[in-house]
Amino acid sequence: MKKLVMLSSMLIVSTALAAAPADTLVIQESADIPTLEPAIAYDTASGQVIENIYETLVTYKGSSVRDLEPMLATKWTISNGGKTYTFDLRKNVKFHSGNAFTCADAEYTYERDLVTNTSDSGNWFLAEPLVGSQSNAKDDKNVTWAKIDKAVECNNNGQLVFNLVKVDPAFLAKLAASWMGIVDKQWAIKIGEWDGTEKTFMDWAGKEGLDNSALNKQPSGTGAYKLVRRDANALLATAFDGYWGKKPAIKNVIIQKVPELAARQQAFLRGDADLIEGGGRAVDEEQVKGKSGVVWIDNLPNVVSTGFFMNEKINGTQGSGKLDGAGIPANFFSDVNVRRAFAYTFNYQQYITDVQKGKGMQRTMLLPDSFPGYDAKVKKYSFDAKQATAYFKRAWGGNVWKNGFTITANYRAGSVGAQTAMEILQKNLATINPKFKLVIQAKQWSEMLKDSNAGKEAMIIIGWAPDYADADNFLYTFYSSNGYYFPRSNWKDAQVDKWLDQARTTVNQAERNRLYSLVANRAYEQAPYLLVPAAVNYGFQRDNLVGSTAQTYNPMLGFSYTGTFWKELSKK
Template sequence: MKFKHATLLTALMLGSAAFAATPKDTLVLQQSNDTPTLDPTANYDTGSANMIENMYETLWTYKGNSLREFTPLLATKVPSFTNGGKTLTVDLRKNVKFHSGNAFSCDDAQYTFERNLVTNSAESGNWFLAEALTGTQANANDDKTVTWDKINKSVTCNSKGQLVFTLPKADPAFLAKLAFSGQSILDKQWAIKQGEWDGTEKTWKDWVGKDVQGSNLSKNPSGTGPYQLVNRDANALLFKAFAGYWGGKPAIQNVIVQKIPELAARQQAFLRGDADLIEAGSRANIEEQLKGKPGVVIVDGLPNTSATGIFMNENIKASDALGSGKLDGNGIPANFFSDANLRRGFANSFNYAQYIQDVQQGKGKQRTMLLPDSFPGYDAKIKTYSYDAAKAKSYFQKAWGGNVWKTGFTLNADYRAGSVAAQTAMEILKKNVEALNPKFKINIKAKQWSEMLNDSKQGKEPMIIIGWAPDYADADNFMYTFYSSNGYYFPRSNWKDAAVDKWLDQARATVNTAERNKLYSQVANRAYEQAPYLLVPAGVNVFAVRDNLVGATAANYNPMLGSSSLYNGSPWKVLSKK
């Protein structure tokens, strides 16, 4: 049967709508978290990427489940560089419409990349685009070498209607960078109509570094993708297939994305057939609650290209998170984690084997560095920490000249609400640390995803568990992000090491693979010594789907895409039901 919009909207507002069975033309997804933004320029989290990748399109995307091959979207083909790797000319697809009805042209693509460069900030995924096109990660407010002329000349439209990128130096990762969902093409006329930047030199300075997460474009998006937003509220989003989509009519005509914080509620909806794909929790949750149940198919053995760590912030910028603000047992000072012995104590307090068993059902791997082991540059020979109460006690007794052991501490630690794996990790750490000394106290708390993201990027979180999914398939995207004092995650950890910064900059300056790998090994060794993070073991990815859902397979699973990161599923347009 066909689902009428009125029925869909009723279900949407209910939040936990119960269908006897979801209709063949309707996909119901359930997740624990909210969606921070629907503006591609501000997109830099998997929750937002899940939606944006289905509403908007990049010039090209990853082909099937490959991490190295691309297939064109708004480009007619994946181009090759000329001019010694500094010029990229892109032929654009014709007869493409935006959801607004506006026709797609090169002018939209130029506007998109210029807007990304103008508003570029540490809170968006545009720093690596800026680095490639303007030679710096910074925007014009933070780096005076970034001028309108430099931005305007870096991306242009020629007389043939082709999009031309001009790089100051060759960047072998540039094609992969443009496949990131944050580089999705915007509807220029629609954006301007919504009150966004008008694309001119006259007004560009007013928009430099501007936070567009909650932009009018986020509230009223218009992409070229197969699905368009129909409605949204605090707990759900409703999408319908875009009738004017150039790529053909998808089988799934309606998509409902519901925010259901409770894992048990999501699982029950899934088992009843009220939801087609859910954020199903850890491997343990899937195998214990879903595997073998009627109507459920398990897809296992999938690659994991994310990296997760427990952050220990060395410069906490929120007095209300510090308790007393002193090392007196009732709180912690802002620089509590600046002591390496303290960090080593925490690193030896985490039971990695228990996490692998309890969360990953024995199918996990303790990595040596915050880099997927499938990526070039990973070094399996780097030492790792293990759960050792005696070593942990020894390090805690040395920390802060013995004062930590003497006075104790009260520490606040947060994890993403609804994430069973993150909660379990924090509970393991809390139990083991508190068992060492009755004066040690860790208060763990669930926090909404968007709130945790915003607070942590401002350095307000003392300790959090958070991961990184790659923007593009290169070791630099992880190593620089986690370990450089200029990296995206630096405000969350505030760990700085001059030698590490030097090695990472050197790795960016060479195309010699062996030399880069050697430098990354040096970084990993130094990180082991200093323990800026607790490295959470990586699991083998697994997901559950309803047995009538066609297309959610390993062949369509690509860990570089946001839809794979959260639902462990596939782009909506490749799905159908039988």
């Protein structure tokens, strides 16, 4: 556990932590923070920090997931049939370095995003409407400097102009994603990042290792908080004295990595931590709800979709690498009979009862049920040992049932819900056939992200939090062979790809809904994922914390902890 000794300079290890001071917000969670580099960050652990260090052009208004309001922009116009976006920018804004914010910084930021864009970053959805490709110049020769330079530029009036190659109804919402925060151009170049010129852009195209860039170590944004110190176990940020907006009431924010749930709970109940990562509804209601000093907030919206990934082309060896009971071949999950058998093996209702304490729902597709495009009429799998047995006996010509298998499946270290889901599946597999062995183990979040993106994980549980409130952001991500999650599943269906591409080219919502229903029904038939039931969201906090989930909650901000920016918080 960490003890705050000198807020302005250091965090040191100790065995105790005094009650969180009135000017300090203490958050404890099980996961590490993979990166503070906006150009590569694409996970919630990183995003919760980045959205407070950097600022975007636009942000979400109040609790709405669709209404946007200005942040570093002051207003905007859309012209040229929806292909040109022109932004007026806020004046008298400073970066943490002391440099003044100008249009050149915004232009540099988005050009840098397009230049460094990789398959494991969130910039693909920006690149597509701006340069006509999800790839960078190194991977796609059609992505040229001329296209990048034209895509975003500053006009003579100091306005930022985006020139889209095709209409994108979700473009504004995309600019509100946390990693779209504006980077300090002068600072970035000074510490060794891309110099912003055509001469060097190919050297930075799809650059590897950006998660550990100079900006990851020394960020400079316009946000209300600036980084003071960060190591493997803790992060300290402090309010930026030069912030253009209202001065934050919370001066210091500490995020501590505390893997043990019991330790987080004890710190929270003592008042040593203001917000913690919980252990799932069943655990949290038993251990936290109703306790002194605790505010419990229920029935919050859930816009996350989560599934078991069954990798059809594993990059590496699982056990023996053969279907001999001691491992599995790399293409084990490519047999639809295997995937259907697993889908029938998981006990969805048990998960809802044990983890979500009855407050959960089994969705029909990997899309929040509140989003347009969700079809409640699509069939769902249920736990059925007889059906699972029948499909296992068909799989791989009967050899799965005859020989059995051993699979190593990883879950995010500290995630009680993911661990319980794995244990439910593990137990049911062994009951159906003692030769079926699922070896489950915890893994650090950053390692799991990298290995799963490289296709090395055979089976994992992972979710998707929306970048913007549109069905495409989920369905393309999960189900398209060009989607972000494809390297983790390697499931490809040409007809599904066609339907998803068609849905992207029309603004007719009824037609999009029809296409998404087709995708969902096909996914039910092919079972590329095992859908984890969606919980009714809840939150809890210390009763002296003001401005978070108990007041205004936006599921697009602050992720599971606050639903707002740190600058909106205070203590009474």
